Amino acid sequence: MYRFFEEYNEEVTEGLTDNFKQIIHGLGEDTSREGILKTPERAAKAMQFLTQGYDADPVKILNDAMFNESYDEMVVVKDIELYSLCEHHMLPFFGKAHIAYIPNGKIVGLSKIPRVVDVFARRLQVQERLTHDILECINNTLQPQGVAVVIEAQHMCMMMRGVQKQNSVTTTSGFRGQFKKIETRNEFLKLISSDLK
Numbered sequence: 001m002y003r004f005f006e007e008y009n010e011e012v013t014e015g016l017t018d019n020f021k022q023i024i025h026g027l028g029e030d031t032s033r034e035g036i037l038k039t040p041e042r043a044a045k046a047m048q049f050l051t052q053g054y055d056a057d058p059v060k061i062l063n064d065a066m067f068n069e070s071y072d073e074m075v076v077v078k079d080i081e082l083y084s085l086c087e088h089h090m091l092p093f094f095g096k097a098h099i100a101y102i103p104n105g106k107i108v109g110l111s112k113i114p115r116v117v118d119v120f121a122r123r124l125q126v127q128e129r130l131t132h133d134i135l136e137c138i139n140n141t142l143q144p145q146g147v148a149v150v151i152e153a154q155h156m157c158m159m160m161r162g163v164q165k166q167n168s169v170t171t172t173s174g175f176r177g178q179f180k181k182i183e184t185r186n187e188f189l190k191l192i193s194s195d196l197k
């Protein structure tokens with residue numbers, strides 16, 4: 001889901017470039033200065049890159065890589081790095097997602113799980129909805145016996161500005177199916193907190 005230069009939508013790039021020029025001017029900068037001359041266009045492309053998740057179909061990503069398999073133990077993919085933008089300030093929040101599911105006759109290609117994380121992270125988000133979007137997408141598409149999502153993230157809007165707390169980490173989680181059971185949930189939480197590599 002990584003855009004290449006050719007794939008930037010020209011009309012969108014032009015519109016965003018004009019707007020970024022105004023923003024930069026509004027901030028008191030000289031938009032004709034050499035170092036800044038191309039910045040509106042760079043920013044327009046950067047923002048399109050960071051929100052490319054709107055164009056992707058996470059259901060298709062999962063559906064195209066599902067295989068019949070009788071394995072019915074927990075599958076855990078942990079420490080998936082993620083970068084998103086908070087919808088309130090459009091500043092980054094970033095951290096890790098830990099995801100598990102228990103198959104119900106079908107497994108999914110492992111790389112597709114981080115891909116689904118990226119599809120939802122590369123949009124304007126709040127951490128709670130990001131967690132929920134990933135959870136529901138895997139639950140509805142793979143229809144496993146259970147699915148669990150934990151996200152730990154730091155929000156630049158709480159670090160660089162506003163309350164200016166550098167060390168707070170926000171954790172959100174969601175559980176479906178078998179993970180509603182305390183033993184299953186505990187096994188997952190133990191696996192994601194272990195240092196086993």
Ligand SMILES: Nc1nc2c(ncn2[C@@H]2O[C@H](COP(=O)(O)OP(=O)(O)OP(=O)(O)O)[C@@H](O)[C@H]2O)c(=O)[nH]1
Pocket residue numbers: 086087088125126127128155157158161162163
């Ligand atoms: N629940 C939730 N809140 C978020 C997330 N990202 C940013 N926020 C918060 O969104 C809130 C917006 O609050 P407002 O009072 O409207 O905005 P603000 O005046 O800029 O708030 P401060 O950040 O406290 O200065 C802030 O409390 C942010 O910390 C998120 O992913 N989830």
Ligand SMILES: [Zn+2]
Pocket residue numbers: 086087088089090091155157158
């Ligand atoms: Zn914010």
